[in-house]
Amino acid sequence: MAQGAFVGTPTLSARLGHPFSRLQIAARQGRSGRSTLAARRCRGTIMSAADQSVAHTVGWTAVAKKIDPFWMAPEYETGPYRSSRPWEIETQRLFGHKEPALTFYRDTFFWCPYCEKVQLQLELKQIPYKIVKINMNCYGSKPAEFLRKVRNGLLPAVEMNGEVFVESTDIMYLIENRFASHHPLLPPKTDRQRSGDVDRMMKLERNLAGSWLNLLRGGGMLSALGRRAIQQDLDEVNETLGLYSDGPFFLGGNEPSLVDVQYCSFLERIAASVPYFQGLEVVGTGRWRHIEAWFEGMDSVPAYRHLKGDAYTHVRALPPQIGRCPIVESAKPFVDRVESAPLKQVLLFTDENRADRHEAAAAICRNYAAVTRDAMKGAQISADDVAFERLFDAALQCAAVALVDGPEAARATYQQSAPAFAASGRLDNLAAALAYEARRVCTPRDMSVAAAPLFQGALNFVRAELGAARAS
Ligand SMILES: N[C@@H](CCC(=O)N[C@@H](CS)C(=O)NCC(=O)O)C(=O)O
Incomplete structure (x- = not known):
């Protein structure tokens, strides 16, 4: 397929829906x-x-x-919790409980990075939840019932005891508070140092995400500026990851915290798309070695392995969501690598x-x-x-x-x-x-x-x- 053919168009299945998902539901x-x-x-x-x-x-x-x-x-819907099976992730997850404690609204195609964060949190905490899939505008329409609950139609959303909550970061903090006994993902208040670092780390992720979106959307001169900005942000993230040396995660240790949950979906998309669109390699250069170690650490987390997407999916799914992403000349080897992978x-x-x-x-x-x-x-x-x-x-x-x-x-x-x-x-x-x-x-x-x-x-x-x- 010629490179230009998919840029900006939902070639994967955006217009048709995908055979796997549709039949599965039927x-x-x-x-x-x-x-x-x-x-x-x-x-x-x-x-x-x-x-x-x-x-x-x-x-x-x-x-x-x-x-x-x-x-x-x-028997996945009613049976005992056994493991993370992908289609289970699409319906409801009970983790041995009788009833879901909340309803989680996420995008049908599993493209939304904010939904990925919240779902990873629910999975890590093993909170029983029901999942309702809602289309993103770029590939479908949203039911009126959802739009009545969430006026601006943005995903994700969570419904709990008749109340609807939006904004992924707010949702994640709310869930941490309401389900405090379910495997806490934030350090105890007594750990002043780690607790004190959480806020800055969470905000740094938002800066990184902003630089990345500017970079992908920009062209020409903007591209050079954007590349410098994201490199600086990645330097800072890398340095931040080096703060705690007792494990690959942001707050150290051998298990991800809420901070890792906050970073997972955007770092994943950055590692896939920045080489592909901008010819700038993120993983494999050694420049951001703590980020590379973090990816390895995250890959050892089963819930994350089931929720993450691959580079091929991300580079196709991004333009329909965020608009045209120009491809710079030097990106060609990366484009070729990603494009040829399925047939190789x-x-x-x-x-x-x-x-x-x-x-x-x-x-x-x-x-x-x-x-x-x-x-x-x-x-x-x-x-x-x-x-x-x-x-x-x-x-x-x-x-x-x-x-x-x-x-x-x-x-x-x-x-x-x-x-x-x-x-x-x-x-x-x-x-x-x-x-x-x-x-x-x-x-x-x-x-x-x-x-x-x-x-x-x-x-x-x-x-x-x-x-x-x-x-x-
Ligand atoms: N700040 C919001 C951003 C949510 C957001 O932008 N969601 C996008 C999907 S990634 C959305 O629902 N867009 C409407 C649509 O595509 O239908 C959050 O953190 O939850």
Whole structure:
């Protein structure tokens, strides 16, 4: 895709919604409509003729059985708290409690940095909450009921005992106060030094965010000024992180505090977007080594790993939210790196990444019908082309098998469909549709940042098989 094509346009899925999320909801609600068949299949009760047809595929019911039930199980809404599963993060989180203590309104696509902070706080404190997803203006409309509660429509918002609260920083302090016994994220008042540092650190994050937004939006001369400003702010943040040497976090130690929660979403977006738009590397240069250590520390926090987004998602999601972000000439290597990543991923199949592989496979298995529809649209194939739909479905099954059983099993699965693929004369179309889907994943909306490269690797594995078939 040409660089200019996505700048300022919601290319990921902003206009359409995304296949993963939409079908997931339909499956959950058992709603009638286009996705009903897929929803019923997700529950393993139906296996249509299409499952068995053209390509003699294993069938989605059989694929679903291979996946760890943890990733497919429907009892997530009522069942006991077991872990952070991404789609659980979209509904309600009870942490063993009977009722949610509050309702958290966040953006549907998981793009909003302020929502990420508040949700990370709720997760770290394990406060039982219900989640209501509201569209951002850049990709949808907001329900009147929400606008009655929050006049300016800004996210996030929290509703507690009939009262609605807005402004992420205010919400976070309110939650800290109201749920003081739930794993405090602020130092005790008796720790004067740390307590005294919190306010300055929190404000510094706001300065950094301001410099960053100016930088991304500015061009020409503004760019040079903006680069100097953000470098100075990053120097200050880095120095601040060096204050407490007993751990990677702002207030030291081995667990994040509210200060880390405040920084997580903007530092994440800065590290992704400043190289991409401004050619200025943030992580990996050694200049801001405390920030690099902080990222490592944050990556060891499971709740954060499930809520963070990847660079590919951020650079696409930012222009629709904040307007045109010019790309400077020197950024080209970074643009190339980010843009080529989805089609370069290889499927790593190890015992260590089993959970991530199963998460990716489950995302395919729960949503294959919508993914197929979306891929066909992306590859400009008519929605009525049933023959192609079946071929793509077979290719998608190979990808899911590759994720759970590995490349050898996937190759055997591929071989079952190979004659149908070859006879169809549609190898190029299939490869194009798979490539399109590899570029569609939005993290953490569709799956976690750990699962997404594996999903892409599995699609690329099937693309490579198709490529080999074409060459032979
Ligand atoms: N100062 C507010 C800022 C909130 C904000 O700007 N939210 C954006 C999303 S990142 C929003 O809801 N914009 C309206 C929209 O996009 O629909 C806070 O900290 O909560």
